[in-house]
Amino acid sequence: MTTIDTTMNATVAVLGNGPVGQTAALLLARWGVPVVLLDQRPHRDPVGSKAIVQQRDVLDVWEAVGAGRRIADEGLTWTTARTFYRDRELFNHTFTDADRSTFPPFVNISQARTEQILDEYIAAEPLIDVRWDHRVTGITQDPDGVTITCGPRTLTAAYLLACAGARGDDIRRLLGISFDGHSFDDRFLICDIRTDLPGWANERRFYFDPPWNPGRQVLIHPCPDNTFRIDWQVPADYDDQSEMDAGARDARIRAIIGDRPYEVVWRSVYRFHSRIVDRMRVGRVLLAGDLAHLVSPFGARGLNSGVQDAENAAWKLAFVLHGWAGAELLDSYHTERHAAARENLEVTSATMRFLVPGNEAEHQRRLSTLESAATDPAARAEVDSGRLAEPFWYVGSPLTTPDPTRPFTGRPPRSAVPTAGPGILVPDAPISLAGKRTQLRRLARDGFLLLAAEGVRSEAVQAAAHRATPVSVRLLRLTDVDGTGALRHALAARPGELWIIRPDAHIAAVLTDPRPESVTSALRRALGSSADAMKQEEDDGALPVAR
Structure with missing residues (x-):
């Protein structure tokens, strides 16, 4: 007998109770949206480190739901990245902090522990209904909502946010979407090892072709509780059980840590994939995280980009459900996050071509680069062990109002951020309020x-904002809140400018001449109103006509 839950017409169903789904559920609840959080597993599986590197801007997202500071404090901050070739160090990089954010650039903490912390916040949130052991067997849609079948149980929701993970082939099939890309033949062995390695606790180490793993790579990350995550590249025919039975595992580990006690806490063998769906929105269903895109883990772009998917989806779903924006706002979810996924695919594919050359030309280029990098700064810049995670820049988004005086100059150098401007995540900075x-x-x-620089007529701007959206819009004068000048310096703000910041902290517009009509237009654009719709509203008198 089928059981139907019909109480969820204004609810978002989130499929997948991993970090991406957890983040989405918490953010939706923060916006006052009821959530049912589904997972096909019977319960949480707390085994293994899995995704360990959490980026500063993702910690900011988690702080919005109360968890960021706690995750950062429990995590281990590493400050130096060392790169080796064979038996010598090529170079190292120490991360510097501009002292504007309260979070370090990266912390290492196991995905399992992150999930446990997020679970505590979910348990305290009455708007989130967690349901384990719900394997989705059917998804149908109509103009009013989504019907989700889980065996004998059926529930309805206004929208479905699918975060079912890398193994979500059935979900992709139900939605009729492709997942094109490439899978690499080489395997990677992961071991979480608890031991004492003095001097290694704040360093990430990457080894190209070390004597103890010839022809391949090894990556070592420090984690809390004297645990180190070690990734070995191994041959395609690697047999984990045979190596362990022969005692070769111990020799593999001791080649790195020496003759000291250790404990293997967890191990796994996996392949890397570079894949992306053709669509991240299918009607009332949005796809996020590994269900939508898979990349190699060098650079920590998997979980981090998935959390950014969740934030992008959550505020847009909330605004549509509350009537603050039209359903066309959801079209921008695919536009923005599919572009972000393609960027990650491009960056990580370049890394994999360097790590695992696909032909003789690539192999010779890699060899020449590594041989030269110890003495040649130009060659050093070409050594690719993974460009670390960074937020995407929505400069080409239909929600972004361009500013010719602040052009986007392309992907910045590694460890750098682009100059603040439309489409960029706003720089964080300390401010004073009340x-x-x-x-x-x-x-x-x-x-x-809205951030108003000196010379902006705040009253006119506020009135224009009120006409543009029913949502309360906060306006701050930079001179009132930025006593140290840190924010003005981070923005390179000029007199007379108005900065419009979206609910996901990305800059929607920088208006150099913030007349009421331009403020209204930029806000409407940031809410997904098309040019045709805005023109019609102008003709109907709903928007002031620019003069």
């Missing part, structure tokens, strides 16, 4: 935020 110190991004994620 005599209390806080961070800019904490306010930015409360809704639309």
Whole structure:
């Protein structure tokens, strides 16, 4: 007998109770949207480190739901990345902090522990209904919602956000989407090893062709509790059980750590994939995380980009469900996050071509680069062990109003961020509000935020914002909140400018001449109103006509 849950017409169903689904559920609940969080597993599986590197901007997202500081404090901050070729160090890089954010550039903490922390916040949220042991067997849609079948159980929701992970082939098939790309033949062995390695606790180490793994790579990451995550590249025919039975595993580990006690906490063998779906929106279904895109883990772009998917989807779903924006806003989810996935695919594919050359020309280029890198800075810049995770830049988004005076100059150098401007994640900075110190991004994620430089007529701007959207829009004068000048310096703000910040802290527009009509137009654009719709509203008198 089929059981039908019909109480969820204004609910978002989130499929997949991993970090991406957990983040989406918490963010939706923060916006006042009821969520049912489904997972086909019977319960949480707390085994293994899995995704360990959490990037600063993702910690900011988690801080919006209360968890960021706790995850950062439990995690291990590493400050130096060392790169070796065979038996010598080529170079190292130490991350510097501009002292604007409260979070370090990266922390290492196991995915399992991150999930446990997020579970605690979910348990305290009455708007989230967690349902384990719900394997989805059918998805149908109509103009009013989505019907999700889980064996004998059926539930309905306004929208479905699918975060079912890399093995979500059945979900992709039900939605009729492709998942094209490439899978690499080489395997990678992961071991979480608990041991004492003095001097290694704050360093990430990457070895090209070390004597103890000739012709291949090894990556070592420090983790909390004297644990080290070691990834070995191994041959396509690698047999994990045979190596362990022969005692070769111990020799593999001791070649790195020496003659000291250790404990293997977890191990796994896996292949890398570079794949992306053709669509991230299918009607009332949005796809996020590994279900939508798979990349190699060098650079930590998997979980981090999935969390950014979740944030992008959550605020847009909330605005549509609350009637603050039209359903066309959801079209921008695919536009923005598919572009972000393609960027990650391009970056990680270049890394894999360097790590695993596909032909003789690539092999010779890699060899020449590594041989020269110890003494040649130009060659050093070409050594690719993974460009670390960074947020995507929505400069080409239909939600972004371009500013010719602040052009996007392309992907910045590694470890750098682009100059602040339309489409860029707003730089974080300390500010003062009502005599209390806080961070800019904490306010930015409360809704639309307007930052007015000196010379902007705030009253006219506020009135224009009110005409553009029913959502409350906060306006701050930079001179009132930026006593140290740190924010103005980070923005390179000029007198007379108005900065419009989206609810995901990305800059929607920088208006150099913030007349009321341009403010209204930029806000409407950031809410997904098409040019045709805005023109019709102007003709109907709903928007002021630009003069």
